[in-house]
Amino acid sequence: MKSRALVLAGLITVLSYSFAAGQSLSLDHVDGLNATDGLQMGVPVTFYIRVTGDNDAHGGINHGFHVNSPSGAQWGSFVGDTTGTLGKAQFDGGFFISHFSADGVGADTVGIGAFRIFGPGFPAGFDDVAFTIQIGPIDVAYNGGEICLDSAYYPPSGVWKWAGPTVFPSWDGPHCYTIGEQVINPQITCPGDTAVFLCEPGSLCFPFDTADAEWVTASEPAYIDGDQVCVPLLADGDVEIELIAGAAEVADTCSFTVTTIINTPPTVTMSPDSITRVMCDLNGTLCMAFGLSDLDENIVDTTTNIGYIYVSEIDPYICFVPDTTGLFEVVVTATDACGETHSATRWVTIVEGEPVAIECPAPIVDTLCGSGMYCLPVAVTPDTATVTVSPSGTYVWATGQLCVNLTESGIHEFRLIAETQCDADTCDIQLDITIIELPSIDCPDQIPYVFLADPGEACLSLDINHADVVEVSYGSWDAGQLCFQADTTGLYSFVVVATNDCAADTCELSVNVQVGQLDVTTIIDPDPMWMVEAYHIDTLYATIYLGNFDNGHTVADIDPTTVVINDSLIPTSTAIISDYPGFVGEVMEITERIYDFIDYYMPLYDTTVATYTVSGLFTDDTEFSEVGQVRLIGLLVGDVNVDGQVDIADMIYLIDYYFQHGPPPILLETADMDKNQLLDISDLMMLIDYMFGL
Numbered sequence: 001m002k003s004r005a006l007v008l009a010g011l012i013t014v015l016s017y018s019f020a021a022g023q024s025l026s027l028d029h030v031d032g033l034n035a036t037d038g039l040q041m042g043v044p045v046t047f048y049i050r051v052t053g054d055n056d057a058h059g060g061i062n063h064g065f066h067v068n069s070p071s072g073a074q075w076g077s078f079v080g081d082t083t084g085t086l087g088k089a090q091f092d093g094g095f096f097i098s099h100f101s102a103d104g105v106g107a108d109t110v111g112i113g114a115f116r117i118f119g120p121g122f123p124a125g126f127d128d129v130a131f132t133i134q135i136g137p138i139d140v141a142y143n144g145g146e147i148c149l150d151s152a153y154y155p156p157s158g159v160w161k162w163a164g165p166t167v168f169p170s171w172d173g174p175h176c177y178t179i180g181e182q183v184i185n186p187q188i189t190c191p192g193d194t195a196v197f198l199c200e201p202g203s204l205c206f207p208f209d210t211a212d213a214e215w216v217t218a219s220e221p222a223y224i225d226g227d228q229v230c231v232p233l234l235a236d237g238d239v240e241i242e243l244i245a246g247a248a249e250v251a252d253t254c255s256f257t258v259t260t261i262i263n264t265p266p267t268v269t270m271s272p273d274s275i276t277r278v279m280c281d282l283n284g285t286l287c288m289a290f291g292l293s294d295l296d297e298n299i300v301d302t303t304t305n306i307g308y309i310y311v312s313e314i315d316p317y318i319c320f321v322p323d324t325t326g327l328f329e330v331v332v333t334a335t336d337a338c339g340e341t342h343s344a345t346r347w348v349t350i351v352e353g354e355p356v357a358i359e360c361p362a363p364i365v366d367t368l369c370g371s372g373m374y375c376l377p378v379a380v381t382p383d384t385a386t387v388t389v390s391p392s393g394t395y396v397w398a399t400g401q402l403c404v405n406l407t408e409s410g411i412h413e414f415r416l417i418a419e420t421q422c423d424a425d426t427c428d429i430q431l432d433i434t435i436i437e438l439p440s441i442d443c444p445d446q447i448p449y450v451f452l453a454d455p456g457e458a459c460l461s462l463d464i465n466h467a468d469v470v471e472v473s474y475g476s477w478d479a480g481q482l483c484f485q486a487d488t489t490g491l492y493s494f495v496v497v498a499t500n501d502c503a504a505d506t507c508e509l510s511v512n513v514q515v516g517q518l519d520v521t522t523i524i525d526p527d528p529m530w531m532v533e534a535y536h537i538d539t540l541y542a543t544i545y546l547g548n549f550d551n552g553h554t555v556a557d558i559d560p561t562t563v564v565i566n567d568s569l570i571p572t573s574t575a576i577i578s579d580y581p582g583f584v585g586e587v588m589e590i591t592e593r594i595y596d597f598i599d600y601y602m603p604l605y606d607t608t609v610a611t612y613t614v615s616g617l618f619t620d621d622t623e624f625s626e627v628g629q630v631r632l633i634g635l636l637v638g639d640v641n642v643d644g645q646v647d648i649a650d651m652i653y654l655i656d657y658y659f660q661h662g663p664p665p666i667l668l669e670t671a672d673m674d675k676n677q678l679l680d681i682s683d684l685m686m687l688i689d690y691m692f693g694l
Contacts, residue, residue, distance in 0.1 A: 025151075025172075027149065041140045046134045047149050069148070080131065094114060095113075198260065302316065306329075359379040370437060411433075416429065439500050451582035456487075495508050521546065522614050544612075546558075556576065604632055640654050
């Protein structure tokens with residue numbers, strides 16, 4: 001408030017001398033003040049500036065001051081001067097008092113600067129009134145206004161500075177004064193903001209201070225009781241109170257906030273409310289954690305109906321000694337500083353712990369047909385025990401067996417550990433196991449070819465493992481070779497049976513023997529080749545083997561970048577391998593996607609023997625073109641879903657396509673029943689006739 005600021009300014013004026021210290025400029029006193037320390041009107045007003053030096057002499061000084069009015073008052077004239085204590089006598093180089101905008105309107109500024117050449121300058125330890133600033137007289141039209149004196153930064157340098165040595169003196173302003181007699185206004189000082197804790201809702205009273213007040217009021221719900229304001233505090237939260245002090249038509253206001261916290265009772269939790277504990281020693285101590293919370297953190301006591309309370313760094317515990325089995329009621333009660341309590345109850349059933357026993361078997365010697373899971377009976381009591389097996393294995397409670405996975409012959413050792421809360425037992429088991437692997441024949445998936453220049457013995461690689469006896473229906477098997485007498489070209493069929501003490505494996509295979517066919521130059525695998533293999537989810541590849549040249553060239557002479565299949569298809573890869581059945585010497589292995597190979601022959605129906613060519617250039621630019629044959633098994637007309645058979649699912653697929661906006665046939669050719677290269681309703685009718693024999 002303005003009145004409070006004026007009182008403060010007056011105190012600063014009176015005490016300014018005592019504030020001056022070190023290197024500073026301060027307002028020493030003012031001529032032209034009235035009894036209330038306001039500025040008199042109609043007379044000049046003079047401000048006296050004290051200069052306090054330090055322990056150094058200075059060769060130059062630079063200060064500035066200005067007078068202004070926040071209320072827009074005017075002061076007639078403005079003159080800055082020296083009292084003679086600092087002036088030309090000290091500063092023979094020049095002493096300057098320069099006025100800027102000195103018209104008594106808005107803001108007037110004066111600058112004081114000096115420097116010495118031979119003179120003493122600003123002496124060390126100087127402390128005296130050195131400058132004056134006179135304004136006025138002030139017209140009565142500005143009664144009640146305000147005029148202030150403050151430091152100023154003025155041209156050319158604008159910085160308060162003493163030179164030689166350089167220091168920057170301080171200023172105790174600004175100083176503001178009311179014009180004319182000051183108006184005494186009522187004042188009120190509120191209590192500070194405060195936080196209170198209450199055990200229950202109630203009212204608290206807080207003292208406040210007033211000056212020159214005739215009456216005081218408080219905002220609801222507060223009320224005034226003498227020099228105190230009383231506030232009802234009924235719930236948690238903030239209550240802001242405004243106080244108003246008045247006299248006549250003038251009033252002063254202030255406000256403060258009371259933050260209230262009303263006690264919340266403590267909470268005890270024990271979950272679950274019913275438990276069972278196994279005790280190995282009925283004379284031992286049982287401790288159980290429980291929950292304890294209080295928003296106000298003012299719990300003063302925690303008690304129990306049994307045992308004692310133990311508080312760890314993490315949780316509180318209730319501990320007691322159950323001297324017998326049975327049911328125990330445990331109650332925990334918490335009390336806070338306000339006397340509020342809360343309890344929780346848990347029912348505890350005490351059960352005495354059981355001993356553990358394993359009937360450990362003697363070392364076992366056994367033979368297994370093939371590796372895998374081996375189980376043996378091992379009795380464990382009680383059935384509540386936890387059983388672990390090391391280094392690996394499982395105990396099956398349903399059958400009372402230990403089951404372990406055995407992959408090789410030899411001595412195997414296992415340890416069983418059965419544990420309850422109160423006891424444990426260990427069993428070490430030794431198994432001396434001989435594993436007889438099951439016989440197996442690596443039976444070919446496709447019909448292999450054997451090429452002979454002349455009738456005689458033909459041999460085919462056939463891997464047989466873990467067999468004691470191998471029997472063949474024709475020929476003989478030895479050292480991985482199935483050998484038989486082949487006199488003519490044709491298909492030779494065999495049954496091979498491999499046996500040992502555990503089992504038998506059978507392979508039924510056929511061998512395509514070509515007698516007098518060593519001059520073959522190319523064959524393809526697979527043969528036969530199914531058209532549906534071209535549409536396999538995973539990309540499948542055909543392999544073409546090339547060799548047996550009779551023109552003096554070998555496959556090493558082929559430029560692989562020139563090789564094409566059927567005059568246009570570029571292979572996905574080419575490589576030279578050391579041998580292949582039916583070829584003499586190195587062979588070129590050529591791979592191509594079955595899809596690309598089959599596409600050349602589309603559409604395909606039924607089984608067709610087709611020719612293919614492999615052509616290119618030797619490195620001497622000589623051309624070659626070799627022809628081979630392959631059996632192609634085409635589409636089944638009517639197999640709309642391409643699953644290898646014609647059935648009701650294909651008819652439903654085509655009906656869904658025509659009448660339910662279903663997906664089109666995967667391949668047009670499978671649904672083209674009349675093979676006219678068109679797909680229309682007549683194809684569906686023919687498929688229906690076929691399905692129902694019409």
